Amino acid sequence: MVHYVASHVQVLNQRGCTTRLHVPLRCITLSMVSLFIIGSAASITLWLSLHPRLPAVQAESLSLSGFNLSGPLLTAKYKIELYITNPNKKIDLQISQFGLSLMYRGAPLSRIVKVFSPASLTILRNGGSEVEFEDRLKDKTRKQNIGSLEGDWTKGFVTFNVKMNVGVKFRAYAWLTKQKALIVTCKNLNVVFVQTHSGKDRAELPDGQNSSCIVDYE
Numbered sequence: 001m002v003h004y005v006a007s008h009v010q011v012l013n014q015r016g017c018t019t020r021l022h023v024p025l026r027c028i029t030l031s032m033v034s035l036f037i038i039g040s041a042a043s044i045t046l047w048l049s050l051h052p053r054l055p056a057v058q059a060e061s062l063s064l065s066g067f068n069l070s071g072p073l074l075t076a077k078y079k080i081e082l083y084i085t086n087p088n089k090k091i092d093l094q095i096s097q098f099g100l101s102l103m104y105r106g107a108p109l110s111r112i113v114k115v116f117s118p119a120s121l122t123i124l125r126n127g128g129s130e131v132e133f134e135d136r137l138k139d140k141t142r143k144q145n146i147g148s149l150e151g152d153w154t155k156g157f158v159t160f161n162v163k164m165n166v167g168v169k170f171r172a173y174a175w176l177t178k179q180k181a182l183i184v185t186c187k188n189l190n191v192v193f194v195q196t197h198s199g200k201d202r203a204e205l206p207d208g209q210n211s212s213c214i215v216d217y218e
Contacts, residue, residue: 052170052178055093055123056085057213059162059186060130063204067193074149078102078110079134080162082186082213086123090172095121097167100133104149104160109137156193158203162186165218181218186211 060081067076080100086093098114112135123129152158164184171177189211191203205211 052091053087054182054215055168056087057184057186057215058083058085059189059211059213061205061210062160062162062189062191063202064191065202067201067203074109074137076137077134078137079132082131083128084123084131085128086125088125090125092125092171093123094169094171095123095166096169098131098133099165101163102137102160103163104158110135153193157190158193160189160191162189162213182215183218184213184215186213
């Protein structure tokens with residue numbers, strides 16, 4: 001009987017110790033979860049209070065040189081200049097990547113992917129920056145695959161569109177950042193052709209006819 005009582009007391013002591021050990025662990029876990037929820041809610045509230053706005057993108061120039069329609073392949077070298085404006089008063093923008101496609105009647109003539117280091121293209125609040133791209137049209141771009149380009153050429157101008165996928169980080173403080181993917185579309189860029197002595201043509205946007213682009217989240 002004495003042995004039974006001693007054993008029973010020992011079991012109770014073990015259960016009591018186990019219970020006392022579990023209580024602090026549960027408290028610590030609940031505290032960490034609560035702090036995470038409170039911190040996340042505070043970050044979201046602070047971020048929304050900053051009123052983040054999308055950048056504005058403008059196509060300042062588009063030019064094509066060595067434009068040749070006489071051969072079996074369409075050949076040309078093009079250059080486009082964009083101006084990006086950050087309208088945010090309290091948020092900096094860090095552009096990490098551009099994927100740019102030059103389009104004619106829905107067909108991509110060329111695609112460039114350009115990656116930037118975090119410090120190379122940072123647009124400060126209420127600031128702006130110019131970005132330049134230069135490339136050649138695809139070697140396999142055939143005239144029959146892009147519609148009536150020759151017919152447009154005889155009119156003296158051709159309309160292109162530019163589509164871009166942009167990776168951007170909105171940065172308010174060192175610890176408050178948001179990574180976003182944007183889609184930018186510059187429509188109806190009408191370039192005018194000028195005949196050169198070499199028989200190849202050059203086309204460019206007329207002065208003062210830059211175009212505002214459409215910017216949205218991906």
